[in-house]
Amino acid sequence: xxxxxxxxxxxxxxxxxxxxxxxxxxxxxxxxxxxxxxxxxxxxxxxxxxxxxxxxxxxxxxxxxxxxxxxxxxxxxxxxxxxxxxxxxxxxxxxxxxxxxxxxxxxxxxxxxxxxxxxxxxxxxxxxxx
Numbered sequence: 771x772x773x774x775x776x777x778x779x780x781x782x783x784x785x786x787x788x789x790x791x792x793x794x795x796x797x798x799x800x801x802x803x804x805x806x807x808x809x810x811x812x813x814x815x816x817x818x819x820x821x822x823x824x825x826x827x828x829x830x831x832x833x834x835x836x837x838x839x840x841x842x843x844x845x846x847x848x849x850x851x852x853x854x855x856x857x858x859x860x861x862x863x864x865x866x867x868x869x870x871x872x873x874x875x876x877x878x879x880x881x882x883x884x885x886x887x888x889x890x891x892x893x894x895x896x897x898x899x900x
Contacts, residue, residue: 807813877883
């Protein structure tokens with residue numbers, strides 16, 4: 771009885787394996803892809819050429835890179851050495867100091883923003899007043 775079950779199981783696995791193989795690539799397709807990869811220099815032999823040197827594709831010209839560098843320098847985004855890292859990005863909100871302070875006073879008056887140790891962590895009801 772066990773022999774019959776094992777034979778049936780082996781037959782089913784063979785049929786399923788054959789069906790799965792039929793859905794994949796043919797041997798000729800795999801060989802063609804291998805030849806294309808060899809021609810492109812993407813196949814290595816041994817440890818001498820690992821990792822494969824993939825040729826870099828350039829999307830920008832040298833003048834475009836120079837222009838971007840000049841814009842970054844003008845914006846203060848280029849740093850030199852460890853003391854300038856990370857670069858200081860000028861924060862610009864478009865509001866004056868007085869406007870920001872007025873918004874802060876208004877938020878405190880409405881109870882949206884609280885200050886002090888007893889008000890931390892904020893409760894979800896604090897944000898529903900917005």
